[in-house]
Amino acid sequence: MTAPAISPNTLGIDFGTSNSAAGIAVGDQPFLVEMEPGENTLPTAVFFEPKRPMRIGRAATRALINGDEGRFMRALKSLLGTPLLREERRLNGEVTDFIKIIARFLAEVKSRAEAATHQSFTHALSGRPVHFHSADPARDAQAEVDLRDCYLAAGFEDVRFLYEPEAAVRSAAPSAGLGLIVDIGGGTSDFTLFEQDSSGDTRILGSHGVRLGGTDFDRQISIDHVMPLLGRGSQIRNAFGSETLPAPNRLFNDLATWQMIPFLYAADSRRGARELAKYAVEPEKLNRLVSVLEDELGHDVAFAVERGKITANVETAADPRIDLRILERGLSSPLSPALMQDSLAKMMGQIAQCAAETLAQAEIAPGQIDRLVMVGGSSLLSALETSLRQLCPNAEVENRNAMTAVADGLALSAADAFT
Numbered sequence: 001m002t003a004p005a006i007s008p009n010t011l012g013i014d015f016g017t018s019n020s021a022a023g024i025a026v027g028d029q030p031f032l033v034e035m036e037p038g039e040n041t042l043p044t045a046v047f048f049e050p051k052r053p054m055r056i057g058r059a060a061t062r063a064l065i066n067g068d069e070g071r072f073m074r075a076l077k078s079l080l081g082t083p084l085l086r087e088e089r090r091l092n093g094e095v096t097d098f099i100k101i102i103a104r105f106l107a108e109v110k111s112r113a114e115a116a117t118h119q120s121f122t123h124a125l126s127g128r129p130v131h132f133h134s135a136d137p138a139r140d141a142q143a144e145v146d147l148r149d150c151y152l153a154a155g156f157e158d159v160r161f162l163y164e165p166e167a168a169v170r171s172a173a174p175s176a177g178l179g180l181i182v183d184i185g186g187g188t189s190d191f192t193l194f195e196q197d198s199s200g201d202t203r204i205l206g207s208h209g210v211r212l213g214g215t216d217f218d219r220q221i222s223i224d225h226v227m228p229l230l231g232r233g234s235q236i237r238n239a240f241g242s243e244t245l246p247a248p249n250r251l252f253n254d255l256a257t258w259q260m261i262p263f264l265y266a267a268d269s270r271r272g273a274r275e276l277a278k279y280a281v282e283p284e285k286l287n288r289l290v291s292v293l294e295d296e297l298g299h300d301v302a303f304a305v306e307r308g309k310i311t312a313n314v315e316t317a318a319d320p321r322i323d324l325r326i327l328e329r330g331l332s333s334p335l336s337p338a339l340m341q342d343s344l345a346k347m348m349g350q351i352a353q354c355a356a357e358t359l360a361q362a363e364i365a366p367g368q369i370d371r372l373v374m375v376g377g378s379s380l381l382s383a384l385e386t387s388l389r390q391l392c393p394n395a396e397v398e399n400r401n402a403m404t405a406v407a408d409g410l411a412l413s414a415a416d417a418f419t
Helices: 057-065 098-117 137-153 164-171 214-225 250-255 258-265 267-278 283-294 298-312 337-361 382-391 405-414
Strands: 010-015 019-026 029-032 045-048 071-074 089-091 094-096 123-128 158-163 177-184 189-196 202-210 235-237 244-246 321-323 332-334 371-375 396-398
Touching: 010 098, 010 164, 010 405, 019 098, 019 405, 029 405, 045 057, 045 098, 057 071, 057 298, 071 258, 071 298, 098 137, 123 137, 123 164, 123 405, 137 158, 158 164, 158 405, 164 177, 164 189, 164 202, 164 371, 164 405, 177 337, 189 337, 202 337, 214 250, 214 258, 214 298, 214 337, 250 258, 250 267, 250 283, 258 267, 258 298, 267 283, 283 298, 298 321, 298 337, 337 382, 371 382, 371 405, 382 396
Parallel strands: 010 123, 123 158, 177 371, 371 396
Antiparallel strands: 010 019, 019 029, 045 071, 089 094, 177 189, 189 202, 235 244, 321 332
């Protein structure tokens, strides 16, 4: 007689671009681990400072806000599949790479989950986007290889992957009919089309995704509404003639991109900014750029943009602005809902197109969708909901547990992931 297979202790982990969470199933309910006091989500952020252990989550963000000496990093997931992930660099006197940094973050998630549940987790069920890199199949495949290496380096014996929107199906409230999970995360937008019958049985009809998410929204808002105050679009005089040329966009584009900000603090970037300011027609703007790089305020600016986006998304907000007093007293940039919608219109169209492609691949008409289940922090953007309501005019919109739906589904799925 063959003994029944014993399922290993498996932790469900939602490793996100902006936030992460972990959990297990208790009976038929998800139990998310308290990652920090009173919080079952953890900002996917790290902070390195001299002669101290790496800080993660809200502790990392507090270190940045408090002005502690060190290096802050966020949106690490966006580096998966890219050559930057395995490039060695020196931090706090040690040579490391982003594989090791992500592994240390995941190891801390594992440790906190084990302390909270009094279990030892040897295996992980990890969420992953449908496409890490929707426009590059080679990088897309490499990204999963990279993420697997991170989990193994974090101390897990094995890891399996589940598409994040398919995990969210597992945690969705049962309702007969056709549903579409709309998972708008920090770095990707993912969709799963599913059908449920009256007994709650669920059938996945298809999944699709695009590399576009909340950090991209922040980037575009920053490029349009903040970077011009730092010199983007300004004219730079030729040192050997009378003609002028626009300031090159690279510094501004990287400064608007969460995962690229730490690389701008290198000596060559600072030197380049000083050269631009020296020959600028509007030196006061380029001098702000110099200050951002020399004082390492790039993430402070990015957080200001994120806060401005959240404020502009609230219809009742009076005179919404991006507050840039960190750079200069009284400095701000208007960001009304209309201005934000103009900045994001192209991206909203791309996301709606991806949703339409998800339906078309399963030969389902948009008018057949009964409900849109919105998950992920960036799914709360009103312009996005408007765009998807137009695509699926007969669908009810659900926003239940938007921040934890994927983690809940991974927790529920973890128990039988290796059986």
